[in-house]
Amino acid sequence: MDSAIDLGRPTSGDVVDLILEDHDRFERLLRQLRSTASDRDAVRQAFAALHVAHAEAEEKHVYPRLKKASSVTKDEAEHGEHEHAEGNEALLAVLECAGTDTQKFDDAVEELARVVNHHLTEEELTILNPAREDTGEQLRAELGEAFATERNRQIDDDCGRIENVRRLVNKAKRHGLIDEGE
Template structure:
């Protein structure tokens, strides 16, 4: 049975909380944890903004997402172990925690009251697809930026299909890379 959108959103919230706890405890590579946090928060926010927020006229949530994005960028730029890193981590954790609490106490109950179970499952499917699309795009960008782990032609073709790039089936690997870069800029 397909998960409804509320279940998926709350599952993402719990995963984000786990990542913050792991970062606070000092367990694991802080850069890897921040990268995972960045990917999940970004993909989750974009999926909410595209799938959920238009249904609920959630302008305040958009503002909170922008704030989190700025704080997340500060955390990514900071050196783990430094005071800037600790400060950015603390501010982001408080901001995201507030957003999650607000969303789970106000927005999601409103969505549950105003949407049928079938619509919630349909929204869940759309939310999951949108979030996965963002996660794949973020992974591709990270690979491209690092210069390592180049995508295969098949992976590039799949991303070109998702981006609805015309003529992709006749493109070489290099042409697919260029077309995807243009589509993302």
């Protein structure tokens, strides 16, 4: 991703803290996406890279280990994956807008913000709080390193490009994470 927008490059830390730092980045990027004073195209590209990298790293490393450690239930982890898929679908609508100065773009950003903000709140309450309370520092540090490594690799691989987001949405539909009619 070629952008001046700083997405951070953590290499280690408590996984809960790293995820919360990304949640703060999401909120800042959403605010910038809503602002006509921003380079909205650069912001949507940055948001796409962060959203995909963050979700892929959580699903590959964090959710499975937290399930194994009994910090979260299978249903909570699956719900998180469902919400990531919904976020990707809303993100795809933003990426597919030809311009950033249309009502269609504003409406797509509004839907993206709704979906992402809902997920951030739920994840913080049902996954991150139990992870903080029920797992030891060592496991959170191991998960932090795995999360950061995968997240950075995904960003380096340009995971937020529209073709990849479209592929992820189609895959989620095939696996029943998103209804075909949505």
